Amino acid sequence: MTGPHPTDAILAINAGSSSLKFALAAAGTLAPLCRGGISGLGGAVKLETSGPLALAGADPPAPGCDHAGAVAWLLGALRRVPGLVVRAAGHRVVHGGRDFSAPLRVDDEVLARLEQLVPLAPAHQPLNLAGIRAVAEAWPGLPQIACFDTAFHRTQPRLAQLFPIPRALGDEGLLRYGFHGLSYEHVASVLPEVAGPRADGRVIVAHLGHGASLCALRNRRSVASTMGLTALDGLMMGTRSGSVDPGLVLHLIRERGLSPDAVADLLNARSGLLGVSGISDDVRVLQDSDDPRAAEALDLFVYRAVREAGSLVAALGGLDALVFTAGIGEHAPRIRAAIAAGLAVFGVALDPARNDRGDTCISRVGSRVAVYVVPANEELPIARAVVRCLAEAVSRG
Template identity: 65%
Template sequence: MTAAILVLNAGSSSLKFALYEPGELALLCRGTIAAIGGETDLKVTGPEQALLGGQRPPAHANHEAATSWLLGLVGEIRDLHLVAVGHRVVHGGSRFSSPTVINATVLAEFRDLIPLAPGHQPHNLAAVDAVARAWPGLPQVACFDTAFHRTMPRLAQLYPLPRDLVDGGMVRYGFHGLSYEYIADVLPDHAGERANGRVVVAHLGHGASLCGMRNRRSIATSMGFTALDGIMMGTRSGAIDPGIILHLIQARGMATDEVADLLYARSGLLGVSGISDDVRILEASDDPRAAEALDLFAYRVVREIGSLVAALGGLDVLVFTAGVGEHSAGLRDRIAQGLAWTGLTLDHGCNARSEVRISDAPSKVDAFVIPANEELPIARAARDLA
């Protein structure tokens, strides 16, 4: 019988998962249920992809149904014995700064944080509930997207708000920490000693953020108290003048729920283009609104990287990761052009092929494309704590 750790990574519109052997964390298989709520699709890779491959999730399944379907599929694998399940939990608040074994008390605290990550936290916790129903008593471990950024200096975490609000936890938390943790772990394999220098990692997916690292620890990041802050995203606005929110409520008469829907679900690439939140569709379009949306995205990324470079005191390494960062050579080129003042120059052939190193020999900044792997840090924590 094969022992295994199951990792569940519930996103806003997808469910990523992986199975690892608990000893050396050898990957058995990993996959994604994509387009949850629509024409769902299952993609599985890895040496044992036949364990879960060849199946199709129910169409138009929501997160709960997709998760239950996947757990049923895992439960039917012959001679597989689960020893633990690890979960991505987007927001750990001010209390949770390291992986934590889930029990009823901490689960209640996670639920209190739902308003700070409404597009993700409910899906993360629904997966916890689904596992508890399927396998009562099976150890479950939570790993937090906010934890990696707890190394930021105090000034990088503070907002210029009344002290009682700050003392009550209204600070910059940052997100995508599991992605940044993985990049920090493998970066020396690619960048050598420069990995410990002044590094900016661009996690560019449907949700997007940036992290400035020194000694492979978070120094500053673009997202803040919630995952709405920072650069523009697929459907999220990113940072905007807070006076706009007041205007929408006070002058336009919008309810808070309407404003939340506008900022989380109808802005970003979708809102600017009026076409799609999918970079692939926008890049294939000849509509000038699509080009403007992509240009604005690159501009906002470049501006925010400039802020991180100031916090770091320079730039030695730039890393692109996540779906857009890994696959859009066009956006990487746009961003690199905007950062020419740092001495960054790309090898256009390497960039077009999405090779690991995409900077050219004369470049003063090393640039890399490193595929995201949020599941491995989760599996490691589940192995160590379960």
């Protein structure tokens, strides 16, 4: 009796600060086989999967498991799928620095160079690299491709990348890199079918999740973004402050006696929605609260998004379309409506019913600026990059 016909697949792994997203795609066609996520790592772990290989029969990860445990669970679950053959793995890597501007195969030298960028993305880079090491240990020799959140933004003009600091520091790589690039790459790839002729116009994409940023696109290429050298810059986020006066950092160190590590913890883990509200970093919790601090935190989140969006409209020289994506962008119509109201001066006008339903197009008929909701999918660009890199390797012999 013969066994099941083998299914060749590409594995995409996306390690976030408190979650692990993953996807399997058919190696030849990139048809989706499985997509899922493990959230609540370190606490009440929750598993969600969908697709033909939904891993529904697998026992869930152990409560309280960390990222390493989640990756180990995933690899073990995949091993038990009859006929499944994983041909390569792709990984989201948050920071590629100045040297890595395109996906590439990981070897020991690449891994060592990516390790040097950990100080610029301390909450994410170690998790990304741990996933690579876990796969290498479980499947030695399996091709692994690193896909960088910063790479999408390397098309920005030089002025958009420079900080007004001594030139030598910029020459050493202290530049504005931008992040959430895989999310923006996905949005750019589907814009023609979503927005038609507007796709190649002046577009702002709002990636609003626990981490949040905006990106200005022209011809579906990044020309400016709100994040900079690190993912701490720009918008107010779940627990991250976003942009603050550099003098505030100096004040906390010099006058309040905080160590650099304590300041980093304050700005990365105790600020944003959580810090301002004193209640939660979850928009859903804050919207359900009648505490005025919750309302003020949400108002500040919207204000910062509107203010930063205005700067990107200036960089673009106008606005043709606005796109919401990621957790808040996709599922918080009140936040979308408030941001749109703040951008009404530029011609943004929502249709309330479309917005409440979360339609793909949520702008009012006749709105000068078209507004869309596009589901985030950072795993598909990873899978595409893996296939492309493997094909290039074959063509090189």
